[in-house]
Amino acid sequence: MANQDFTSAFLVDQTPDEAFEAINNVRGWWSEMVEGDTHQLNDEFVYRYKQLHYSKQKLIEVSAGRKVVWLVTDSSLSFVKNKSEWTGTRVSFEISEKDGKTQVLFTHLGLNPGQECFKDCSGGWTFYLKSLYKLITTGKGEPDVTYP
Numbered sequence: 001m002a003n004q005d006f007t008s009a010f011l012v013d014q015t016p017d018e019a020f021e022a023i024n025n026v027r028g029w030w031s032e033m034v035e036g037d038t039h040q041l042n043d044e045f046v047y048r049y050k051q052l053h054y055s056k057q058k059l060i061e062v063s064a065g066r067k068v069v070w071l072v073t074d075s076s077l078s079f080v081k082n083k084s085e086w087t088g089t090r091v092s093f094e095i096s097e098k099d100g101k102t103q104v105l106f107t108h109l110g111l112n113p114g115q116e117c118f119k120d121c122s123g124g125w126t127f128y129l130k131s132l133y134k135l136i137t138t139g140k141g142e143p144d145v146t147y148p
Helices: 016-024 118-138
Strands: 006-012 044-049 053-063 067-077 090-098 101-109
Touching: 006 118, 016 067, 016 090, 016 101, 016 118, 053 090, 101 118
Parallel strands: none
Antiparallel strands: 006 101, 044 053, 053 067, 067 090, 090 101
8 A cells, every 4th residue: 555644543531622732732742943833723833853854834624622634835854855745745633532532543644655755754753643642641742852
């Protein structure tokens, strides 16, 4: 399945609203250096990691306690040939109740094994999703930490 988008899911004991608030607290789990707003429909923010990664996201769907979707409107990845590989992709967080818990389903639509950055980018997302999990469950994430 060469076109399988990167997806990851986890369960927490916190409410869907608590998970939603943590997802929108991008500075609390991805990077404290995020520039811009990250909470409401049409908000835009920029993420940078050293000289390796730049991306600009726009919130295109925001449904309290249920879903957040970002559209990557611009990107530059210095470690791949196609520097704008993320541009036009979407990052989705779907929140639902499952077996008495809250499930967060993360999908980066357009990030798939056919892309040069897939291994590094999926590894990065895996690290930052652990940070998001910690933010939801303990109130403290681990933004701005280099993943292995």
